[in-house]
């Protein structure tokens with residue numbers, strides 16, 4: 001069978017959705033579209049090597065229109081920055097990767113009228129349980145690895161113990177991120193049954209430099225299961 005992971009007599013797990021994060025170049029965007037990723041992530045965080053300006057995001061957005069969903073990634077951004085990016089890049093999703101509370105997330109979802117995802121840094125069961133507080137406030141939580149103080153809050157190629165979210169059945173949609181690569185994503189999916197996987201540095205040849213072949217390999221590894 002194709003398009004899913006066979007788990008029994010007559011039912012199959014749907015193929016997980018794929019987000020390729022930190023896209024800065026038209027060629028990388030085209031590679032993600034060719035590989036049938038569902039989401040392209042644009043990072044609006046100046047300390048990141050993947051940061052894009054709103055003008056750069058606007059150009060990428062026009063290329064993405066109707067071909068892949070556009071996720072804007074923010075870290076404790078203020079309303080002005082969010083509003084400028086949403087308008088310029090015509091974002092389809094807001095991904096909040098800072099200390100945003102459920103109340104802040106709900107406020108932004110109401111203000112911008114687009115889905116909001118909240119990234120949660122995971123190192124323990126307690127961290128995973130925080131997802132419950134975002135139910136009703138966001139459309140998806142993204143379980144990601146904790147990163148060392150003073151480094152980026154994400155995009156560090158670090159993974160966490162996937163057993164912590166194995167077959168997670170919480171009150172909100174979810175996704176898996178952190179250290180996922182073409183070589184380990186199938187194993188991560190076998191262990192967790194994540195409905196969405198997200199990668200950034202795992203498909204790069206250097207920080208912020210996406211590799212089209214790695215993007216293709218990552219997506220193939222997800223879709224071939």
Ligand SMILES: O=C(O)c1ccccc1NCC(=O)[C@H](O)[C@H](O)COP(=O)(O)O
Nearest residue numbers: 021048154155156157178179199200201
């Ligand atoms: O990707 C970044 O540069 C980044 C910077 C600041 C906050 C979040 C960031 N990325 C968030 C993502 O959604 C990444 O895809 C996720 O953290 C996984 O990254 P990686 O471990 O490099 O695959």
